[in-house]
Amino acid sequence: MKRVLQRTPVGVARTAVLIAAARANEQGRLRRLFDDPLAAGLVEAAGSASDLNGVRTLAGDHFVLRTRYFDDELLGTPQPQVVIMAAGLDTRAFRLQWPPGTTLFELDLPELVEFKEDALRDQLAQPACERVVVPCDLRDDWATALIGAGFDPKRPTAWLLEGLFMFLPPDAGEQVLYWVSALSARGSTLALEHVNRAFRELPQMKPVHQRFDALDARWLSDVEDPVEWLDGYGWHATVTHQVDLAARHDRAVPAITDPRKVGDARIWLASAVRTA
Numbered sequence: 180m181k182r183v184l185q186r187t188p189v190g191v192a193r194t195a196v197l198i199a200a201a202r203a204n205e206q207g208r209l210r211r212l213f214d215d216p217l218a219a220g221l222v223e224a225a226g227s228a229s230d231l232n233g234v235r236t237l238a239g240d241h242f243v244l245r246t247r248y249f250d251d252e253l254l255g256t257p258q259p260q261v262v263i264m265a266a267g268l269d270t271r272a273f274r275l276q277w278p279p280g281t282t283l284f285e286l287d288l289p290e291l292v293e294f295k296e297d298a299l300r301d302q303l304a305q306p307a308c309e310r311v312v313v314p315c316d317l318r319d320d321w322a323t324a325l326i327g328a329g330f331d332p333k334r335p336t337a338w339l340l341e342g343l344f345m346f347l348p349p350d351a352g353e354q355v356l357y358w359v360s361a362l363s364a365r366g367s368t369l370a371l372e373h374v375n376r377a378f379r380e381l382p383q384m385k386p387v388h389q390r391f392d393a394l395d396a397r398w399l400s401d402v403e404d405p406v407e408w409l410d411g412y413g414w415h416a417t418v419t420h421q422v423d424l425a426a427r428h429d430r431a432v433p434a435i436t437d438p439r440k441v442g443d444a445r446i447w448l449a450s451a452v453r454t455a
């Protein structure tokens with residue numbers, strides 16, 4: 180029996196438990212999209228995520244399809260440095276096969292990082308790369324903390340920004356992208372998730388917003404054209420539609436991302452290469 184840790188994530192950090200619960204659930208499936216044997220223990224240490232079950236049901240396979248999409252992006256163009264922004268309870272440092280010499284940085288709020296490190300220690304988890312955790316608030320000067328932790332801006336980097344931007348105020352999101360770009364040597368890659376305004380305003384999303392607002396994890400931003408947005412910071416981006424992603428993995432399109440049900444509302448999954 181694993182122990183429930185005293186300091187379980189609260190506020191926006193609690194949304195990380197929701198995503199880990201989706202990955203733990205996937206672990207029980209026969210033809211799963213990835214292996215995440217640590218996820219269930221992380222959720223258990225947080226004392227479950229059943230308060231967020233409604234959100235997970237609405238998302239369908241979206242969270243696990245996006246996990247697989249970003250796994251493939253990160254391993255498809257291996258880089259000596261990987262930076263996972265707002266890593267939450269992401270266990271890619273442990274569960275993916277990284278080329279030797281990979282250093283992976285995980286950034287998230289100090290309280291979430293503290294909880295995660297305790298919970299991983301309880302599971303005797305061993306990373307498959309050099310793993311460096313950087314507790315910080317991404318609305319502040321995280322770049323100095325990252326460099327202080329050993330990040331080298333002269334080396335190419337793979338950046339991951341999954342499940343983050345919607346929680347940041349627009350100006351903080353711009354600052355994050357500005358600094359990610361400023362720290363990216365030529366050849367660096369970036370993968371992100373964001374949503375457009377129509378998605379934020381979907382009637383189906385109302386109970387999700389109510390749940391997140393109650394957690395003090397309100398969605399604060401959106402983007403209409405992620406390719407243009409990234410281009411403005413010197414990245415060449417492409418977007419993958421969930422219809423194609425689901426077909427690639429022989430899964431039904433999650434209703435929340437099915438154009439026949441949500442029209443132009445989009446959860447963007449974008450991947451980019453540094454061109455400037």
Ligand SMILES: C[S@@+](CC[C@H](N)C(=O)[O-])C[C@H]1O[C@@H](n2cnc3c(N)ncnc32)[C@H](O)[C@@H]1O
Nearest residue numbers: 192194195198265266267287288316317341342
């Ligand atoms: C929906 S979870 C996504 C976690 C992870 N990327 C995943 O997909 O499993 C959102 C994460 O963003 C983090 N986060 C939100 N605002 C943040 C901020 N200002 N600074 C650092 N982390 C933040 C939360 O703590 C949480 O771990």
